[in-house]
Structure formats: C-alpha cells, structure tokens
Amino acid sequence: MTQFKRIFLIVVDSFGIGAMPNAKEYGDEGADTFGHIDLIMNPFHIDTMMKLGLGQLHPTIHAKIDSEPAGYYGRMFEASVGKDTITGHWEMMGIYVDKPFITFTETGFPVELIQELEKQTGHEIIGNKAASGTEILKELAPQETMSHSKKMIVYTSADSVLQICGNEEIMGLDELYRCCQIARELTMRPEWKVGRVIARPYIIQNGQYIRTSNRKDYALRPPHKTCLDVLKENKLDVIGIGKISDIFNGQGISESLHSDSSIHGMQQTIELTKKDFTGLCFCNLVDFDAKWGHRRNPIGYGKELEAFDKNLKTLINQLTQNDLLIVTADHGNDPTHKGSDHTKEIVPLMIYSKRFKESKQLEDQNNFATIGATILDNFGFSMPNNSIGTSILSQFL
Template sequence: MSRALVIVLDSVGIGGAEDATVYGDAGADTMGHIAEACAEGRGNHAGLRQGPLNLPHMTALGLGLACEASTGRLPPNLAPQAPLKGAWGYGVETSNGKDTPSGHWEITGVPVTFDWGYFPDTVPSFPAELTKALIEKAKLPGILADKHASGTAVIDEYGAEHMRTGKPICYTSVDSVLQIAAHEETFGLQKLYDLCKIARELCDPYNIGRVIARPFVGSAEEGFKRTGNRKDFAVFPPSDTILDTLVKAGRSVVTVGKIGDIFAHRSTGEEIKPHGNDACLSAAIDAMRNLPDGGFVFANLVDFDTEFGHRRDIPGYAAALEAFDRRVPEIEAALRAGDLVIITADHGNDPSWRGTDHTREHTPILAFGPGVKTGEIGRRESFADIGATVLAHLKVSAAGKGKAWL
C-alpha cells in the first residue's frame, strides 16, 4: 500500500496571484525576487552564503519551471540542467485571506469561503470591550502595544516595560490574528499559554483565526530573542479535512511542526513539534521511515516565514532554501516503492516587499517518489488539488474540494 508526505515550505510563494491587487501585493514574487537578488549580489552575507541561488535538487524537480508557469519569467539559475525527476505545477489559492490557516486548510480540502475578522490598523487596535475582558479574566495589570506591529520590533520596543510591569505585549497584523508576547522567565511560559486560551475564547465572537503565544527571552541590555516555544490557538476547520478522512479510515497520520496548532489538534494524529526547519525536516523524514503502509505525514517548515520573510531578510531566506535543498536526497532515501512526496507552500512572504506581512501568491507544487510520473501537472485551480491527490494516491475515497492529478 502507498504512503504520502506533504511538506509545506511556509511562505515560499512563486509569484503574485490574479487577485494580488486586492491584497496590495501585485508584483510580489518571493522565489523570483530572492533568485534575482542573489544573482545581483544582494543575497550575499559574509559567513552565511554567497553567489547565485543554488537549488539543484528542487530545480531538478521542476521548481524553476513552476515559477515560469506562474509568472512568465524563469528566475535566474533555476533552469533545469538535467532531465526532470518530478511532476511540477503551481497552485492558485481560492480561500479568503493570505495567512496560515487559509492556506493549510485549503491544501487539505477545505477552502475558506467566509470572511475572517481583522483588527484595524489603528492605535488602539483592539476593541475596548475585548481588552477590558482580557485584563479582567486574566487578572492582568494591563496590556502593552495594542497595535499592528512586527513581532521582533514590538518586543524590542516594549520588552523592558513588559518585564518591569508584567503587562503582556499584545499586537496584530493584516492577518486575522491576536499575538501575545511575554518573557518566558519573568512572565512564565505556562502563564502565557493560559492567557492565550482566555484570549482565544474572547476572540471567537470577532471571527479571529488565531491567537498566537510569542514567548521570548533576554534583556534590554543584551537584547531580546523569540524562542521556539511559540504556540498557535486556532479555530477548528469548518468541515472535514483530509486529516479527518484519513483518521476515520483508520490510516496512520503524523503531523510535524505547527500543523497540530493550525488544525486545532483535530485528527492530527501523532504530533511532533521540534524547533526549527532542520529539526522538523528530520522528524518528517524519520516519520516516513517508520510510517506504516497507507499512512500520511504532513509537515510545516515555518522558519522561511517567521525568521526570514517577516524580517525581510533576503540572504537568510536564500540560505534557508539552500539548506532545505541540500536535504532533498535524504527525503528520497527514506521512500519506498509507491510513496509520494509533495513539496508546496501556503502563501508568500516576499522578503523584498514593502512592510512585514504575507504576500498573496501562487505556490509551487513539486511531486516526486518511486514510480511518480514526471512532467507538467499545470495550473491547479485550488490548493485543494493537493489534498485530493493525496487521498487518490492512498486510495481513500471522500467527497470534497479539489481534483487529483494522478
């Protein structure tokens, strides 16, 4: 019996979607602009990386061709140099929004057709009744920030005051999210999680997709740094995803990284949540080695987004892509006859773009494995085609969105 692995390279978009103008993202192109920057020397960083973008394994899977199909432009140094080893195409998001739940839910067959709630880009940003209830229920001395902000900048701005007063740092963005940052040691990690659970309930009437705990350490003198103990408190998907379908069919499911949080821990099977891209990829590869027939591994590699996209760090993003590419042969070595791997993304986060938010983009779809037919799978009119293909490959039938390309 076949097995399947889906790896989401969080935020690795490949060109502005047709509706990108609606989101202020016309012209955004995460992969294309990174490749161009590296070709021009803007991706160089002493001790980190130098020269043109070097992704030989993903290029052989069709990454450059997927970019060209999406935008009409072949990014520098992404032209295949040998016969292709995979099937390639690109996905078009139909969901409302350009954030993590929308992208992941659509991948698993549940596009977001409703409108998320958002907090306005004002100061204060949160409704007074929400702030009042949060302070009262959590017995807080108050909150700090209460505005749209970059996660790293807001900690630098309010970290010292937070440690002095005990007031958590609450902020948002263009996404449907309330983020709460607090010091792991002086405030306490479990206290932060408990606070986010209260905020999650209070955000439900506003239809906010996620409340995110953003723990950090450090001091004003030595600088503050976010830790890997982030935790997302999401709402449930509105209908059954392929995860639900597979669990009901008795199949083994393993989720790696923040997948469990994104799906509110519903039908997420064995959850493994290490810190960092490398550790998450290692966990996914190990899971594939041990996965029984008919099983499914679903992994998210978040560092592309959180560490480099939001921080507009082109060299860091390029280095992370190259680090992942070097490990593609390890993925291939863990496969058995009949296995399918799909590499994709959930949205864009162009590090050359204005602001610090996600970008509305097409996403790559690279499929490979022993026996997988190589060649173009074309433009997929919904990310849900990925989930439909996984179910078809695993021979599990279910009514839902998406069309399999198998």
Template sequence: MPRAILCILDSVGIGGAPDADKYGDVGSNTFGHISEWAASGRADRDGLRSGPLHVPNLDALGIGAAIQLSTGTLPPGLSPTAKGGRFGVGREVSKGKDTPSGHWEIAGVPVPFEWGYFAESEPAFSPHLIAEFVERAKLPGILGDKHASGTDIIAAMGEEHIRTGKPICYTSIDSVFQIAAHETHFGLDRLYDICQIAFELTAPMMIGRVIARPFIGEDATSFRRTGNRRDFAIAPPEPTLLDRNQAAGNQVYAIGKISDIYAGHGVTHKIKGTGIPQLFDKTLDAMEMAADRALIMTNFVDFDSEYGHRRDVPGYAAALELFDSRLPEIISKLLQDDLLILTADHGNDPTWTGTDHTREQVPILLFSPSLSQGELGIRSTFADIGESIAHWLGLPPGRHGRSFL
C-alpha cells in the same frame, strides 16, 4: 503500500495570483525575486552567502519550471524543465492570505467565510475587548495594542513587560491576536492560559488564531523567541484530509505547527520542532515510524517567520539553500510507493513593501520512485493537492478539488 510526505515551505510563493491586485501584491514573486537578487551579486553584503541561488535538488524537481509556468519568466540559474517527478502551480480560492486559509485548502477544505481583522490604527484592539481580557486573565494591563513585528516589539517592550507583568499584545495584517511574554518571569503555562482566554474572546469575531509568543533573555540585546510557540486556532469548518485519513484508521504525523493550524483535528502524532534542521530531522524520524497509508505533514515556518516577515533576503536565500541541501535525505528514504509533495501556503516576498504575506501562487512539486515525470498545469484550487494525496492513500474523494494523479 502507499504513504504521503507533505512538506509545506511556509511562504515560498512563486508569483502574484490573478487577484493579487486586491491585496496590493501585483508583481510579487517570493522565490523568483530571491533568485534574481542572488544572481545580481548583492548577496555578498552581509557575508551570509554569495553568488547565484544554489538549489539543484529543488530545480531537479521542477521549481524553475513551476515559476516559469506561474509567471512566464524563468529566474536566473534555474531550469525550464524538471528532471524527475511532476511540477505544477497552485492557485488559492480562499479569501485572504493567511496561514489557516492556505493550509486548510491544501488539506481539501477552502475557507468559505471572511476572516475578522483588527484595525490598522493605534490602538488596534477595542477597549471593550481589552477590558474583558484584562479582567478575566487577572492582568495589570497590556503593552503594545498595535500592528507590529514580533521581534521588534519584544525588543522595544520586553524590559517593561518584565518590570510590570503586562503581556505584549499585537497583531498584523493577518487574522491574529498575538501575545508575547517571558517564559520564566511571566511563566509559560500562564501565557498559554491567557491565550486560551483571548481565544475565547476573539473566536466570535472570526479571528483565526491567538498565538502565544514566549521569549527569554534579560534585556533588549538578549531577548529571543523560543520554540514553545502555541497557536490557538479556529477549527476547520469540515473534515480535512487529516480527519479523513485518521477516520480511515491511518496515522497522521503533524510536525512543527501543523497540529495547531488544524486545532488538533485529525492528528494522531503531534511532533514539535524548531528550525529547518530540526524539522527535517523530525520528518525523517516520522518516515522511520510511519505505517502504511500514513500522512506525514511538516510546516517549515522559518521561511516565513524568520526571513519573509523580516524582509531578510540573504537569510531567506540561505534558508532555501539549506532546505535544498537536505532534500536528498528525504528522497533517499522514500519507499517505492511513497509520495513526496512540496508546496507552500502563500507568499511572503522579502523584496516587497511592508512586512506581511503576499497573495501568490505556489509550487506543487511531486516525486515518487513509482511516479513518472510530467506537468500538472495550473490548478484552480489548492484543494487539488489534498485530493491527490487522498487518491494516493486510497481515500474516497472529498467535496472540493480533484486529483491530478
């Protein structure tokens, strides 16, 4: 009986979308530019890795062919053909380049509305919002109140946060309100509590997520974020693939931050994990446990959070190689009727300007022991991915997208 394993390589885009000009992202190409950078010989600089990008397993599944289909250019060292499975390109119809938009559309539900965003000025938040937040959460005030990189603002303000008890509040180009606080000095449960209050205040503004960003350490040199992040998210506007599979009596394994992205809807098994190795381990564990017609969905967030936003090209390259090196473990565990899908939710080109997501097309790579190889073409919506999985699992068609199987 069929099962589906959906791996979302968070931010691994493959070339600017047709409307990238509206976002200032014409010419962005996350995977392609990393491949070009690695082939240029500059990868020796930090001693992290060297030489051309080595991703033989992704290449065999068609990543090079997908990038060439997306951009018309084949990155150095990659093959123009797939040696197994099927490859294609996903094109997003939802507005914006946010995590929920991409994920919801992948699961068959394009976002039908505009997200709310905070001003790029400083302060970023309205005085009324902060005053109500501080009063309801019983806080002495807040720090930050601006657009910022999470790691940078924690390093800059973490010591003052510990001293004053004021949480660090910041945002980005995405539709988010982020709150960083120390796990022990401030308290993890207290952080979650104030994030719930912030979510109640920002949801009417159509702010997609309030994100709890806990960290540990005692000074700027030792602060580091932990795996206890939690996203408080607006729920999808209609049932997604996860809801549909759960309603049919089937299992839905949500690994990493998947459950948070869908506000817990449609999830039967929530499994937390941090880092690419652990997320791979959790995915393999789920494959051992999953019953017939189960959906296993994993978000590999490190590509985005650790390397894309930080514009860390060698780190991103090394992460792609690490992911590639472990792909055979998943493939070897596939049953005859299992379907493996690799895709992404947006881009985050580490060679691009700024520190935010890039509006890109995404790869769609499919493999199953029972599936012939071929090309899927350029799909007009990410929702085709969800509808294809629904078809594979024997679910009725949804309202958006169409199966390519």
C-alpha cells in the same frame, strides 16, 4: 487499493512563485517570492528543487534549471478568499474559505476586547498595535519584566492574529498559555474573530530578549471534516510536524511533533522515513515565512532555501518505492514587497516518487485541495461532504 503506503507532504511556508491574477485586489500586484529571491541570490544553489521541476514553473536568473526534471510538477491557484496560513492549509485539505479572517493591523484591537481581556486575565495590557515580534520586545519587554508580569504585551501583525508575549521565568509558560486560552475564547466572537492566538514566550539572555521555541498557536477549529479526518477515522497515521496540529486545532492528527526550526522540521521528516507507518506525514516549515518573509530579508530567505534543498535531497535518498513526496506552499511572502504582509501568489506543486518512469508538467490547478483529494484517492477514499478538490492521482500512475 493503496498505491503508496506513505505520503510525505512538505509545505515550504510562504514560497510563492508569482502573483495570482487577483493579486491587485490584495495590494500584491507584482509580488513574486521565488523570482525576487532568485534575482538577489548569486549564486543560488537549490538543485534538488530544480530537479523536481521548479525551474519549469518559473524562469530563473541564478538558480540553474534542470533540463531533465524528475516527477510531476505544476502550479496551484488558491480558490479561497485570503492569503494566510490557515486558509492555505485548510484549502489543501478540502476547505473553501469564503470570508477572510479579520485583521487589526491599522487600528489595533478594539477597546472593548482589550478591556475584557484585562478583566479576565488580571493583567494590564500594553502594546495593542501591529509590530514585529523582535521590535515589540525591545520596546515593551522592560516594562513587562519590571512590573513582574502585572503588565502583558499584546500585539498583532499583518496576519489575522492576536499575539501575547510572556517572559518564561517571570510570567511562566502556564500563565501565558492560560491568558492565550482566554484570548482565544474571546476572539471567537464574529466581530473579533482572528485566525490564530499565539503565545510568544521569551527569555532574557546576556541582556537580549530571545524568543523561545515554546511558542503555541491557538487556531480555529475547521468548520467541517477534512482529508485528515478521513485518514484518521480509517485508522491511518496522520503525523503533523511543526505547526500542523495548531493549524487544524488538533483535528484529524494522530501524532504531532514540535519543531524548533525549519531545519529541525526537515530532520524530523527525514527521521520518519525510518518509521514503518501507513498514511501521511504533513510538515510545515515556518521559518521561511516568520523569520525571512515578514522581516523582508531576501538573503536570509534564500539561504534558508539552500539549507532546505540539501535536506530535501537527503529525504529523497531515504524514500522507498512505496513513498510519495509532495512539496508545495500555502501562500506567498515576497521579502522584497512593500509592508510586511503575506502576498497573494501562485504556489508550486512538485510530486515525486522513485517509482515514476517519466516526468511531466501538470495542468494548472484551480485550488489547493488537489492535494487532499489526491492523498485520499491514493488510500481509496473520497473527500468528505462540503469539500472542494479533485484527485490527479491517475495522471502519474
């Protein structure tokens, strides 16, 4: 028996709420994305999230704690090895990742991989180092454009990614995507396996190199069925917003909506409240991570949270008695931490419905798959074989 007709799952990408017990193993001891942003933002207006119990999960200095929160709220501890986007999202849907994806942050990609990529794409590769997307364009885009795309920018980051920059007007999107497909196939080899290959198109505007919204991610296929597959196989809607479809390589997704920004992603989610569907709306808001966390900008991160909070209030106002809202994160990315990497952190779990009559703090969850198991339980299904996760639906119904 279906309890809620529609479930809206929102992932505030990288919004951690304090270091995991094993954070030291990742070089992340003392990381605290929310806490350190709260220290800097004064004032800090995130009243909607505080209403959902965020203040009960983490002490605050400037964000005002709501003494009468609504819904159910708790903390989730990642079970998988790693601290990246794919690992976090896959775990939410039931996959335990026991081996971290390979990173090439310190060394760049192996010569053998670069040579093979050059051979198969027909482009000379420049870059091959860890860098921010904006800085690599400043440094190397002039070379690429002057070569009329005979040269191709390849770079990585603190994540397990291979990224390729291409000028939309010179290289063209089709050629950029073709080269990324080749890179994806090459990096399926165990010794080169990265979590994602990312197409990073850009244009030149008023002398500036501007990345466009035509980014495309080429992720790995999940190793086995997830919560999403079960929903789709049983004719329920699975609507992915933002990079959800990319993260799962399209597996288990019935409809995918591209987002230009996190604000746009929330607008799309709000718009979906007007749609008569049965199933899951799964939204990832990437700007928190890509624009602010990696670039170590706590003020920008805090302002993005304030903008999200306003849209979250609008979304809640649009929900019906038959809707369930879940707000969480996939990892941390403390904008005050050293380097530019993700941070191994606990994440919040905030659950709300207009049907709820009480509010309560949940026990700590020892994996993110609590979410997928609870979603399937709502629709009367069990997690697929080889999955982790236990439903907590009975705790709020």
